[in-house]
Amino acid sequence: MSQQLSQKDLMYLTDHLDIEKQHVQKFQEAANxxxxxxxxxxxxxxxxxxxxxxxxxxxxxxKRKMMS
Known part of the structure; x- marks a missing residue:
């Protein structure tokens, strides 16, 4: 059984998505x-x-956006 995510949950996940992207860029730059x-x-x-x-x-x- 899948549950709907609230708009607040989606915003929270989207914020963390941006943070993960920043971390990827930061550590790739450090590696280079x-x-x-x-x-x-x-x-x-x-x-x-x-x-x-x-x-x-x-x-x-x-997936959640497609379900809503």
Whole structure:
């Protein structure tokens, strides 16, 4: 059974979507600027994690908007 999200819930998720996008950009930029291979890998891993969060939130928002 799926529940409808309120407009407030959608706004909250959309805000977090923007935050995840900022995190992806920030850590990708850090990965591009560092010369240390370990740091580069760590920043890339963190950017990828935030990208997965972004993708998951985006899917939920899209699915919920289509249901309403």
């Amino acid at each position: 600027q560092t010369t240390d291979p370990q740091c580069k890998r760590m920043y890339q891993d963190i950017a990828n994690m935030h990208q997965r969060h972004y993708d998951t939130l985006s899917q939920h928002i899209t």
